[in-house]
Amino acid sequence: xxxxxxxxxxxxxxxxxxxxxxxxxxxxxxxxxxxxxxxxxxxxxxxxxxxxxxxxxxxxxxxxxxxxxxxxxxxxxxxxxxxxxxxxxxxxxxxxxxxxxxxxxxxxxxxxxxxxxxxxxxxxxxxxxxxxxxxxxxxxxxxxxxxxxxxxxxxxxxxxxxxxxxxxxxxxxxxxxxxxxxxxxxxxxxxxxxxxxxxxxxxxxxxxxxxxxxxxxxxxxxxxxxxxx
Numbered sequence: 732x733x734x735x736x737x738x739x740x741x742x743x744x745x746x747x748x749x750x751x752x753x754x755x756x757x758x759x760x761x762x763x764x765x766x767x768x769x770x771x772x773x774x775x776x777x778x779x780x781x782x783x784x785x786x787x788x789x790x791x792x793x794x795x796x797x798x799x800x801x802x803x804x805x806x807x808x809x810x811x812x813x814x815x816x817x818x819x820x821x822x823x824x825x826x827x828x829x830x831x832x833x834x835x836x837x838x839x840x841x842x843x844x845x846x847x848x849x850x851x852x853x854x855x856x857x858x859x860x861x862x863x864x865x866x867x868x869x870x871x872x873x874x875x876x877x878x879x880x881x882x883x884x885x886x887x888x889x890x891x892x893x894x895x896x897x898x899x900x901x902x903x904x905x906x907x908x909x910x911x912x913x914x915x916x917x918x919x920x921x922x923x924x925x926x927x928x929x930x931x932x933x934x935x936x937x938x939x940x941x942x943x944x945x946x947x948x949x950x951x952x953x954x955x956x957x958x959x960x
Contacts, residue, residue, distance in 0.1 A: 733760040735798050735876055735907055736781055741790035743776055743931075750776040752931040753790070758909065760798070760875065763902050765922035765939070766911040769954065772928040774911035778802065778878050781909065798907075800876035805884050807865035809853035814845065817853045818868045825872070839871035840864075843897055859890020866897050877901060879910035883917065895921060915955070919943060927951040 736758040743751040751773050758764055758781075766774040779785040780792065782802045794800075810817050818836035823829055840846045843863045848856065853864055862882060869877060882898065883891040891914075898921055902908050912918055918925060918939065925942040927935035927950075935942065935951045942951070 733795060733798075734758070735760050735795045735800075737791075737793040738780075739791045741780065741787045741792055743773075743780060743785055744788045749931050751780065751787075754931075754933045755790075756926070756933060756936070758907065760795075760907050761905055763908045763921055763923045764910075764926060765918040765924070766909070766926050766928060767913070767915070767918060767954070768928035771930075773931040774928055775805075775880050776931075777926075777928065778880050778909065778911060782878050798875040799873060800878065801869035801872050801874040802878040803862070803865050803869055803880065803882055805881040807861050807868075809856070809861055809864065811852065811854050813849065814840065814851050814853045814856070814864055815849040817864055818871055821868055822871055835871050836867070839867040842870055843867045844893075857890070859886045859893065862886065862890065862894055863897070866894065870901065874906065876907040876909070879908070881911055881913065883912070883914065891917075915943075927954065929954075 734757055738754055738756045741751055741754045766777060768774055776785060780787060782800065815833060815836050818839055819832040822832035822835055827835065837846060837849060840849055843866050845860065845863055845867065853861065856864065883894050886894065895917060898908060922939045925937055925939050926933060929950050934948050
């Protein structure tokens with residue numbers, strides 16, 4: 732199986748803050764990997780490092796440069812224009828002709844069930860709808876790897892289920908998923924592997940079933956019991 736990421740002893744600093752410390756991690760194509768841990772544990776930093784938005788202070792990161800990747804942020808940014816344009820602009824900037832970009836954008840909106848809102852101002856959509864637009868925007872790029880930072884945070888239950896359904900469908904189609912989440916039920920439903928982070932350190936790396944049912948490091952067990960803020 733192709734390896735899409737290989738981190739070796741990666742550390743990241745923001746000023747005096749040590750965001751990641753000596754993290755080593757390998758991710759293969761087709762994996763569904765969940766990052767969990769308390770706020771400030773390094774989940775978002777690790778995702779941004781994988782996406783190339785953050786440069787390690789030390790260590791090495793190897794990526795499969797042939798694998799297209801996209802990233803969704805916790806609060807997706809919407810341009811003050813139509814839903815269709817929000818999806819099409821990324822394709823146009825990537826070199827597609829405008830008419831082709833619009834056609835591919837409409838197909839992406841159909842994929843997430845939002846084609847009826849194509850002409851609406853994206854800023855006027857609900858949080859769940861905006862997250863689905865962001866998923867359409869990512870899916871339109873045809874990525875092999877999708878990174879998601881708390882993709883259902885602050886969404887209502889219906890919107891969460893819809894976003895989860897799309898994530899599961901993308902994974903079933905062979906896409907590699909790496910996502911952070913505080914929703915442990917979501918992790919159980921979507922992930923095949925769990926990474927537990929604490930204060931920038933990778934404390935546990937286990938198959939999902941083993942993480943939730945088997946012996947795990949004490950810090951991770953305290954987190955699962957709600958004893959670690």
